[in-house]
Amino acid sequence: MSLDQYSFQDIVSLIGCYTNIKTDDDKEYNGYLYTIDPQTRHVVLYDNHHLQVIFHSTIKTINCKLMIISIYLSIYIFMSIKLIDNVSWIVLSWIML
Numbered sequence: 001m002s003l004d005q006y007s008f009q010d011i012v013s014l015i016g017c018y019t020n021i022k023t024d025d026d027k028e029y030n031g032y033l034y035t036i037d038p039q040t041r042h043v044v045l046y047d048n049h050h051l052q053v054i055f056h057s058t059i060k061t062i063n064c065k066l067m068i069i070s071i072y073l074s075i076y077i078f079m080s081i082k083l084i085d086n087v088s089w090i091v092l093s094w095i096m097l
Helices: 008-014 068-096
Strands: 018-023 028-036 043-047 050-054 059-066
Touching: 018 043, 028 050
Parallel strands: none
Antiparallel strands: 018 028, 018 059, 028 043, 043 050
């Protein structure tokens, strides 16, 4: 499916998916969909601490393979919030001394 065929809600639901992108020059890119630029619609994939930017004009097809990352991302965000809450509490406690 081409990126132009997705609605905004569809694009948002793809974030975090393990994605396969095929370009006009028959190259394939795989990674977790990190973000899509809202103005240019360029796609950023993340895999193994490596970011790839694929220009919107070169994308032939984009397919979501797995939703497993969404579970891990939710857990990571939850744990990050808990960590931030604990650090905030420690800093606040220190300031009040």
